[in-house]
Amino acid sequence: MLETYLPILLTFAAAVGFAVVATFSSEWFGPQTPNPEKHSTYESGVKPLGTTKDRVSIKYYMVAMLFIIFDLEVVFVYPWATEFGTLFGEHGVAAFWSMMIFLIVFEFGYLYAYKKGGFKWA
Amino acid sequence: MEFTLTDLTHLLPIVIVAASVLVAMTIDMFTKEADKTLGWFTALSLFAAAYVSLFFVDKTGVHLSGVVASGGATNILHFVFTFGAGVVALISMEYAKKTEMRVGEYYVLVLSSVLGMMLIAAAKDLAVIFVGLEQMSISFYALAGIRRKRDKSVEASLKYFLLGAFATGFVVYGMALIYGSSGTMALDTIRYAFPDLVSQPLFVLGLALFVIGFAFKIAAVPFHMWAPDVYQGSPTPVAGLMSTVGKAAAFAALLLIFRPVFDGAENALFPFLAIVATLSMLYGAIVAIAQDDLKRMLAYSSVAHAGYMLIGFASGEATGAAGVIYYLVAYAFMNLGAFGIIAMIESAEETNLKVQDYAGLGTRAPALAALLSLFMFALSGIPPLAGFFGKYYVFIAAVEGGATWLALVGVASSAISVYFYLRVVVVMYFGKSENRMEYSVSNVSLLGVTISAMLVILLGVLPGSIIKLIESFVR
Amino acid sequence: MTLASVLFYFFATIAVAGGVLMVTRKNPVHAVLFLVLNFAGVAGVYLVLNAQFIAVVQIIVYAGAIMVLFLFVIMLLKLGGEESVFARQPFVKTLSIVIAALIGAQLTYVFFFAAPDKGTMVDMETGVYPGTVKAIAETLYTKYLLPFEAVGFTLVAATVGALVIGKKKLED
Secondary structure (H helix, E strand, O other), X not given: OHHHHHHHHHXXXXXXXXXXXXXXXXXXXXXXXXXXXXXXXXXXXXOOOOOOOOOOOOHHHHHHHHHHHHHHHHHHHHHHHHOHHHHHHHHOHHHHHHHHHHHHHHHHHHHHHHHOOOOOOO | XXXXXXXXXXXXHHHHHHHHHHHHHHHHHHOOOOHHHHHHHHHHHHHHHHHHHHHOOOOOEEEOOOOEEEOOHHHHHHHHHHHHHHHHHHHHHHHHHHHOOOXXXXXXXXXXXXXXXXXXXXXXXXXXXXXXXXXXXXXXXXXXXXXXXXXXHHHHHHHHHHHHHHHHHHHHHHHHHHHHHHOOOEHHHHHHHHHHHOOOHHHHHHHHHHHHHHHHHOOOOOOOOHHHHXXXXXOHHHHHHHHHHHHHXXXXXXXXXXXXXXXXXXXXXXXXXXXXXXXXHHHHHHXXXXXXXXXXXXXXXXXXXXXXXXXXXXXXXXXXXXXXXXXXXXXXXXXXHHHHXXXXXXXXXXXXXXXXXXXXXXXXXXXXXXXHHHHHHHHHOOOOOHHHHHHHHHHHHHHHOOOHHHHHHHHHHHHHHHHHHHHHHHHHHHOOOOOOOOOOOOHHHHHHHHHXXXXXXXXXXXXXXXXXXXXXXXX | OOHHHHHHHHHHHHXXXXXXXXXXXXXXXXXXXXXXXXXXXXXXXXXHOOXXXXXXXXXXXXXXXXXXXXXXXXXXHOOOOOOXXXXXXHHHHHHHHHHHHHHHHHHHHHHHHHOOOOOOOOOHHHHOOXXXXXXXXXXXXXXXXXXXXXXXXXXXXXXXXXXXXXOOOOOO
């Protein structure tokens, strides 16, 4: 049972492993001769000034809210997408249209947000 | 997924409103200056849905794997929601123009809130109640804050959202416990197992949490704190919508969960309901006396009316259930009429809302004054108007159910409430007016208010046949 | 110990450690990041319990969307440096302890006294079917078709509501 998750575990391990190896191998294997110039911001970067806890524009919030709504949509699509074969076998085209009606209704919301300038920066 | 054409026709009221949401969005997206079009489209599609729900009232049945019902009490409630919201759409047109409110989103949200209410009333499954509740509540939160430039409107929206989300939490928790103890979400299964389930503490706890969550929505004491601020801060037609059909939807959910009690099962929550009803009636009636702002006064009055309707639940009698539905119909239209007139008198800057501002209206606008008097008489429960018979039926149910004292508290609080309702009438006809206030009477708003007035009179003149119709479906 | 138990304790440790670290952090951004760790641990526990769907939702919605919202709120409010809410209002601390104790009591009751078949072990593979994605799909798109389509309308209402509340200038 749990063995079926083995590929996921392996992917997970590969992802974590790559991140760890990539981060630390340069530190472990690379020659280290630090000087102040090297630690400054590189070329086009801006020198850090002030705190990182500054307030961020409220405009980002609109993005966050719309993101949540679309994220919730994914939750409802996910079981349909993974089990579509079974559903189609049992219910035929109705399985297809049940999701299409949902998506059409939902896309009205998307189109509405687009038309109203919900995705515009201003 | 057995879905037939019969299902579609029986669920036509819901389908009409759902389609209207999408059409209204399309109209708003692709036309400029669509204010009038949208208003009329909303009103007419809601009236069409109201007509269809009454037309199909005898087509009782369950559809779509038994998660929704049609016909009977469901359709009567659908009529209240759609017709009431249609009246709101009529009174909104002039108000929206006057206050430069955002119109497109407004009508879309009104329609989508009605869709949520209809789902609640049609529910045969806890999941449908929840989805409907969310649909209605989300629309209301946004509607309360639709006049975003006004601080009061934003405050109302935020308060309503925070407390509403909190209340939804109670409802979901209650549903989880009901599901956990009964093992089902189907209301009919719960109904048949109810006599056994009430002996389980977890089930009763779930029931109590469910009721508390909806007690927030109906603004019953001690869960009423949001109501005065929200009704005052929201645009007046929105306050009308929330306090009438929105409240009716929450009562519809309570009717569904208390169905077994009306069948004769033990009312496990009687002490709780009786206390909440008593507190709501007395608190609402007494605090309303001190209000100068008409919208606040109507908010406290709506708290008291929630108390009267809860008597119907506490009684545990089938006549109580029918009485509650009758009361909902009556209350929806008398309150909507009152809010409609307030919306006409109110200025764009939200002045002319105090009781004193209405001084002299009796001579300067006799028609408006007469209509407002009618609604005030009806709200205070003076026969032969709708409000009287609403109270009569729930009080009778309480007496039959052996809770005579609750009916007596109801009578006492009605007597108190006569004072503040009639004060408005007295001020209108006998008060001295210093300021000659401006008000805008449009034919459309007047039409909406007149329709409400006609229904209030009709319900008062023919209470017997209407309550018989409702009772035949409740049994 | 079986593989399932080992995994359970592994994920449970992550979840509890994440939770404890979250409530003890002073920096709200760090607290949120530990909350993500907690969610990931809980998702793992769900997976061990064969509740695949909730595990996926836990990652997609909670660790994804809800956390984005949390972070945005923190970034908008410029938190940090203010005094603790417990210092200003001591009763809040008492209240939160009371609420935590109540929820703990309820969970204890449910685990040990109210479970319909307490004391019996359920085999995960055969016993816990309702949490699988397959089971969810089989009910959501058939029995609960209507509430499912209604959720589409709820999401539309949420979109319109978000635009009305959050957007400074809407176009016509």
